[in-house]
Amino acid sequence: MSGHVPFSVRVHYRAGVVPRNGRLVRELPFRAEIPLAIRSVACADLEVAAVAVLAKDRGRYEYLKHGSRLYVPVRTNWNPDAPPMDAATAIANIEAGRELDRRNGVANPFAHLGPRWMMAADRERAVEIDRMALRSVAWDELDDVRSEAARLASDFLIDDRGRLLRASPGPHWTSFNVWSVEPNECLYEFPRGVPAAFHWSRDDEAFAYLRTLRSRGRQDVLGAIEVADPSVLPDRDAANVAYGLLNGDIHRSLVAPALKSGSSELAELGDRVVHALSVLYGADPAVLADPRFRWAVPHGLDAPSTRDLVGFVEDVRLLVEAMRGRAAGLDVEGWSEATSALHDHSIRRWDEYEAPRLSTDPGPPDLSFEGPIP
Incomplete structure (x- = not known):
């Protein structure tokens, strides 16, 4: 069919x-x-590739x-x-x-x-x-x-049983509380901006994150994630964490104050973060500044490259540090220390769990010599 x-x-x-x-x-x-138009497919062409077994006998989600x-x-x-x-x-x-x-x-x-x-x-x-x-x-x-x-x-797909199917990023491990790590079904959307969410293959790291950053009491892993075909569940954790560091909150609370601060250094850093936001959300800077901007990632927008993500996060880090060091003295409108503190948790998740996995090393230098041999 x-x-x-x-x-x-x-x-x-x-x-x-x-x-x-x-x-x-x-x-x-x-x-x-x-x-x-929506494609129609035969059920015979669908196969279960992953299962999320929820904690406390709350059922299970099957992913086709x-x-x-x-x-x-x-x-x-x-x-x-x-x-x-x-x-x-x-x-x-x-x-x-x-x-x-x-x-x-x-x-x-x-x-x-x-x-x-x-x-x-x-x-x-x-x-x-x-x-x-x-x-x-x-x-x-x-x-x-x-x-x-x-x-x-x-x-979307429609199968020959009359069901409407929607593309899914698949289940992720998430600590919803301070005592357990459980499957997050993530039916239709990636867990962008959720620092406690980890790819299905990173259960040990999800548990370590809970144990070291969120709670010192007893913790458990509840439920299960079973994957038959890992190829259809890509690891996009780095992009998901980056979205948590670059969003509408940071535009309002950090970028806008930096651009209005009167400081050329803060304005330059603010412009760099605006560029990062433009790439991540597929919008021109003027549209980002519109209060009506939805801050939603357009459907089908590809994630930036690893190198770009690393650069974007560093730009946010530099802006936060610069605002902390100078904004208080400049009495920047809209800035507060509490504002940047909201981003510290995601930055720590990035530093301890994402940055070590991302290789941005350009590789060994080219030592070939094309000139005359002495």
Whole structure:
């Protein structure tokens, strides 16, 4: 069985337009219908590649392999024993702009796309751009929204049992408390910014992290993670930790104060962190500075290289240290010592558990000699 199931979604986006009788660019909300499709597959082509056994007999999640990716059924609630959602019903809800299951809080993944939040009032007054009398369109976010919608649709499958499946990063070890390490199901999203989360293969390190950084009492490993095919569960811990160090909080509490400080050194460090944020979130610096920016990683955005991640974390470290050393004397608006303390835990996770694994050594120098031999 192979093929595609077509559907469409209504999306909202912003554009800068000049009305027919105007001269100035106005930012207005618009809407559009985007045609998409979900691949259909046979159940015979799916196989269980991983299992997360939850602690205290709370059930188990099974992860299915198709090609080089891992998938889980979209269920009617977050309980692992909940029935899978009927694909036809789910698609109908997506097309109507409804949540997949309102009673159980299963959200419509296509509800919020694009770089910036669209408030309800803007959605209500949005119209198709072709229906407006315009002199010109200076810019719009439709291409970004359309591309993200297509990448998100590629994360889904429909099998011949009528189930809707969604791509998954697979289970991770996480200490939710100070006495145990347990499987975190991570059904649809990587545990970005969760310093206590570790790749499934790093259970010993997850336990050491709990024991040395979070608690001095008795600890246990509860539950289990069983993996039949490790190739479909890539280790992205370094990127996940980096996202915890570079996010909207650091932009508001460190970058913005540094740029406004009047210090050329702080401003230069702030610009370097802005560049890192732009790469990690796939957005221009001007969009990052917009209070409406969603601080969501666009679907399908590739993780930066190891070398870039190392550089980004070092830029954050330098900015924090510089702010601590000089911001108090400069009375920088928006800065406080408590602000940077929030990032110390993630920096320690990086230093003790990620940096030793990452090799950024360029290798031995090239000693070949092409000139005349003496």
